[in-house]
Amino acid sequence: MRSGFGPVFVHRQHNMFAPVTILVSVLLFPRAHASLPLVINTWAFKSASAEAWGALQSGGSVLDAVEKGCARCEAEQCDGSVGFGGSPDETGETTLDAMIMNGNTMEVGAVADLRRIKNAIGVARAVMEHTDHTLLVGESASVFAENMGFVAEDLTTNRSLNIFSQWLKGNCQPNYRKNVSPDPSKSCGPYRPEALRTQSKRPRHANAHSHDTIGMIALDQHGHVAAGTSTNGLTHKVPGRVGDSPVVGAGAYADSLAGGAAATGDGDIMMRFLPSYLAVELMRAGADPSAACKSAISRIKRHYSEFFGAIICANTTGHYGAACNKAPGLSQFHYMVSNCQSDTPILKSVDCF
Numbered sequence: 484m485r486s487g488f489g490p491v492f493v494h495r496q497h498n499m500f501a502p503v504t505i506l507v508s509v510l511l512f513p514r515a516h517a518s519l520p521l522v523i524n525t526w527a528f529k530s531a532s533a534e535a536w537g538a539l540q541s542g543g544s545v546l547d548a549v550e551k552g553c554a555r556c557e558a559e560q561c562d563g564s565v566g567f568g569g570s571p572d573e574t575g576e577t578t579l580d581a582m583i584m585n586g587n588t589m590e591v592g593a594v595a596d597l598r599r600i601k602n603a604i605g606v607a608r609a610v611m612e613h614t615d616h617t618l619l620v621g622e623s624a625s626v627f628a629e630n631m632g633f634v635a636e637d638l639t640t641n642r643s644l645n646i647f648s649q650w651l652k653g654n655c656q657p658n659y660r661k662n663v664s665p666d667p668s669k670s671c672g673p674y675r676p677e678a679l680r681t682q683s684k685r686p687r688h689a690n691a692h693s694h695d696t697i698g699m700i701a702l703d704q705h706g707h708v709a710a711g712t713s714t715n716g717l718t719h720k721v722p723g724r725v726g727d728s729p730v731v732g733a734g735a736y737a738d739s740l741a742g743g744a745a746a747t748g749d750g751d752i753m754m755r756f757l758p759s760y761l762a763v764e765l766m767r768a769g770a771d772p773s774a775a776c777k778s779a780i781s782r783i784k785r786h787y788s789e790f791f792g793a794i795i796c797a798n799t800t801g802h803y804g805a806a807c808n809k810a811p812g813l814s815q816f817h818y819m820v821s822n823c824q825s826d827t828p829i830l831k832s833v834d835c836f
Contacts, residue, residue: 518800518801518802518803518822518823518824519702519703519704519705519706519800519801519822519823520536520539520540520701520702520703520704520801520822520823521700521701521702521797521801521803521820521821521822522535522536522539522548522552522699522700522701522702522819522820522821522822522828523699523700523795523797523803523818523819523820523821524552524697524698524699524700524745524795524818524819525695525696525697525698525699525745525747525793525795525818526561526562526695526697526747526817526818526819527817527818527819527830528556528561528562528565528697528819529819529827529828529830530555530556530559531552531553531555531556531559531561531697531699531819532552532819532820532821532828533821533827533828534551534552534554534555535548535549535551535552535555535699535701535821536548536821536828537551538551538552539701539703544703544707544709545586545701545702545703545707545708545709546583546585546608546709548699548701548709549583549604549699549700549701549709549710549711550583550604550605550608550711552697552699552701552711553565553581553583553604553697553699553711553712553713554602554604554605554713556697556713557579557601557602557603557604557713558601561695561697562695563642563695564695564696564714564715565695565696565697565713565714565715566579566601566603566713566715567579567601567636567638567639567640567715568638568639568640568642568643569640569642569643569646569715569718570643570714570715570716570717570718570720571639571643571644571646571647571650571718571719572716572719572720572721572722572724573655573658573719573720573721573722574722575639575643575644575647576598576638576639576722577638577639577643577715578596578597578598578638578715578716579594579597579598579600579601579603579638579713579714579715579716580593580594580595580596580597580603580712580713580714580715580716580725580726580728580729580734581593581594581597581603581604581606581607581711581712581713581714581728581729582594582607582711582712582728582729582730582731582734582735583604583607583608583611583709583710583711584709584710584711584731584735584736584737585611585709585737586707586708586709586710586737586738586739586743587707587708587739589738590611591611591617591618591731592607592608592609592610592611592612592614592617593607593610593617593618593619593729593730593731594606594607594610594618594619594620594624594628594729595618595619595620595621595624595725595729596620596621596624596723596724596725597620597621597624597625597628598621598622598624598625598638599625599629599635599636599637599638600625600628600629600633600634600635600636601634601636601638602633603713604711604713605633606624606627606628606631606633607711607729609627609628609631609633610624610627613631614627617731618729620725621723646718650719651671654669654670654671655667655670655671655672655719656668657719658671658719658721659717659719659720659721659724660672660674660721662676662677662678662679662680663675663676663677664677695714695747696712696713696714696726696728696734696746696747696748696750697712697713697714697747698710698711698712698728698734698735698745698746698747698795699711699712699735699745700735700737700742700743700744700745700795700796700797700803701743702743702797702799702801706739706799706800706801707739708737708738708739708742708743708797708799709737709743710735710736710737710743710744710745710759711735711745712728712729712734712735712745713728714726714728716728716750717750717751724751726750726751726754727746727750727751727753727754728750730754731760732757732759732760732761733746733750733753733754733756733757733758733759733760734746734750734754734759735759736757736759736760736762736763737763738763738767739799740767740799741763741764741766741767741798741799742763742766742767742772742796742797742798742799743763743796743797744758744759744760744762744763744766744775744776744779744794744795744796744797745759745794745795746758746759746779746792746793746794747792747793747794748790748791748792748793748808749790749791749792752783752787752790752792753783753790753792755783756779756782756783758779758780758782758783758792758794759779759794761775761778761779761782762775762776762778762779762794762796763775763796765778765779766796766798771798771802771804772796772797772798772802772803772804773796773804773805773806773833774804775796775804776794776795776796776804776805776806777804777806777836779794779796779806780792780793780794780806780807780808780836783808784808789808789810789811790808790810791808791810791811791812791813792807792808792810793805793806793807793808793813793816793818793833793835794806794807795818801822803820804833805818805831805833806833806835806836807833807835807836808835808836809835809836810835813835814834814835815832815833815834815835816832816833816835817830817831817832818830818831818832818833819831
């Protein structure tokens with residue numbers, strides 16, 4: 484039976500089993516909202532978790548919490564995979580993807596391939612609140628951001644320039660081209676198409692430093708949910724590539740009648756399965772968050788056994804969980820939790836399967 488309801492009260496009769504019955508009932512049906520409010524986010528991004536938790540504690544909405552938490556990661560360039568100055572594409576440019584979702588109204592704002600603007604999650608929220616659209620992309624998204632008052636800045640740093648120059652010196656390895664000539668495993672191109680060749684699945688170039696995304700879920704004391712993501716995408720990506728982060732149901736999903744989920748990892752693979760949407764639907768059907776997360780990962784694993792990825796889940800009673808696929812560089816997944824049980828964000832982990 485689904486957990487999250489209040490304790491069941493049993494009328495006391497003169498029999499020796501009554502106290503036991505009451506105890507079992509309380510254990511099976513924990514008090515609703517015992518762990519709310521709640522903030523949970525991917526990876527060991529403690530400052531982001533603290534920023535979001537502080538927003539909730541000061542009376543901000545769950546949308547405020549998600550925006551502020553992700554923005555903190557953008558400003559701190561979390562692991563070099565969020566915000567400016569990281570993950571340069573094949574031309575050396577850093578572009579950003581972000582998304583935010585309101586679980587009360589099911590409104591979404593997202594941006595992809597955003598250029599020149601550091602605060603991608605802020606632009607995503609502006610898309611949600613100042614347009615009837617869901618997703619803006621590329622140069623037009625950047626122009627929209629500037630019109631909304633966001634400052635245009637160069638997203639390149641010495642670090643991203645160094646990453647790019649070292650990649651060029653190494654004959655542009657790794658890259659994400661296939662069925663092209665010249666041979667992409669030996670050359671930087673320019674490329675032209677070749678006939679499709681029968682070949683085994685190419686090894687993925689996924690690792691923890693080229694695929695990090697901050698995914699965040701926030702719930703207030705009433706169980707209202709918001710979720711969001713922010714990333715600078717895949718290092719050495721083909722220009723114009725968009726991963727799972729700004730795609731509704733892939734990078735994140737929120738529904739205040741069920742819960743929220745957010746994913747991180749190899750977005751080109753994960754977005755094909757809408758894992759965040761699947762996890763929320765499983766929680767809606769009664770699955771606990773850990774089981775929902777594991778099922779969403781298992782769905783992908785059946786087709787891509789060695790993909791790099793993880794997902795976090797939280798239901799509307801404040802229960803949460805996570806799951807990850809065991810892959811090179813990922814045997815255990817770390818994530819942050821903030822709730823009333825501690826004064827500071829707590830680092831949690833889950834073993835990958």
